[in-house]
Amino acid sequence: MIASLSIAQRRNGLAFALCLALLGLLMAAAAQHGPMVVHGAMALVLGIALTGALARAVYDPPPEAARASFYYDDPTRFGIAMTLIWAVVAMGVGVWVAALLYWPEATPAVPWTSFGRLRPVHTTGVIFGFGGNALIATSFYVLQRTSRARLADELSPWIVLLGFNLFCLWAVTGYLMGITQSKEYAEAEWYADLWLVVIWVVYFVLYIRTLARRAEPHIYVANWYYLAFILVVAILHIINNLALPVSFAGAKSVTIWSGVQDAMVQWWYGHNAVAFFLTAGFLGMLYYFLPVRSGRPIWSYRLSILSFWGITFFYIWVGSHHLHYTALPYWVQTLGMTFSIMLLVPSWASAGNAIATLNGAWHKVRDDATLRFMFVAAVFYGLSTFEGSFLAIRPVNSLSHYTDWTVGHVHSGTLGWVAMIVFGAIYTLVPQLSGRDQMAWPRAIEWHFWLAVTGTLVYVVSMWNAGITQGLMWRSYGPSGTLTYSFLQSLQAMAPYYLLRTIGGGMFLAGTLLCALNCSATARAATGEVAASDRPLLPMPVE
């Protein structure tokens, strides 16, 4: 990592590491007690460790000048390792909280193990830790290959990756200690949010600078999706997290939005987190890795452009479908519903484009589990976007909202679409980055594939049943107009589904664990060889 930095970059890195250590010290000293001290100490330790490592290396020999004629993949390797670590931890917490819903009496009498604190550890860990690291790691890889240019510099990718993971760690440890903004998928407190803005700007600038050095005249469509992800997530994150800290020496803050405006901003953010974090970036992944793995160009490149603009322009309006039958004005709800239905057109155009790309390569889908991961991802993308548009229709929502159907829908998207495309990308990337023809344990990919598909189906089908049962029980009236079932009865009816969900999630987790071990074995058996063809087109001097 440090050996690949130039002497000037090591000095700059040293300055940044010192600033991080000072920031940590300042946070801890100002707060004096509470979770902010712990977070300050975490930044201090990371800052000191980086300072030490960089200070020792400042007078080491500079890297070889020949490095400019290679792609810079160390950040991608690190990012994939973090992706897999977060995946195992966060999916593990997911299975644990799923089990708690079936065996609630198993909750230890310790505050940090309560469901309310562990649940956001699962969601943040999976969305940001697993999904975010996968997006950053693959975006660096795809950006360089599609631009045929090396990353613009060697320092900022590390600032992005280390800074982003510090944000994730601050977020999840904060929830365990009991601090939260109480905003779904944006629970991290104000200082973590500010930190993420800084990191995100570095990420955006690095992406644009590398694109500016590209040797390809056309910017390949995957980059459009990655850029939409980076840019729009920044806008969403800033607006939804506008808050006034109660004190600069404490974690507590108060959002500037109030009442129904707060709800609308939150779900404008919340649904666009689905759109631009969990869809746009992963479509970028799909549009690169699916053609590369299947050896076929995307079925219709022009359709991919049309659906890009459709997705970006429709998604931004749909958030209000989370607030049907609330104090939100009726016409805003209708607006969200209408755009949600229109969104099906570009969504299915993307899913269809991906599946049509495989036409003529079905024998590869049959034989190659890695490509099968991507195929299943495209199918689940189509299924879950259809389900999303359907659930956004007001009368359908009256049945599904507040039930486990929503949970099933989210997981058909995250397990079936997001995680599957990540695994497909990882199994394509890791052998290549290790200078090998294939993964260390090729058979384990098959096992992982079937565990993941079966786990997803068990999970999603049990949640469909759970949700529809709940929805119907809550709207059953007796002849005298009273509710037929108490809430407790509807909860008791959930027991078999909650057990099945835990089993499905456990299967998915087992597959993920297999993937992590397989990647670790492959990385340990790395040859260090780089294919002569896998080089930037025009070696440019490193800034």
Next chain:
Amino acid sequence: MTHDTLVYLAKTFGLFWMMAFFVIVAAIAYLPSRKAGYERAARSILAPDTSPKGGPRS
């Protein structure tokens, strides 16, 4: 701005703005003169000098 004004704007300007946007994007994507460039772009990631070593065996 009243609710009625907003609805009026959404139904007039909003509608035409979205339709115009769609026409512009469709034109950019589907103009015959741009076809060759897009086909080249679609194949650019598959050119032999970027295909991964670990590609599928078929």
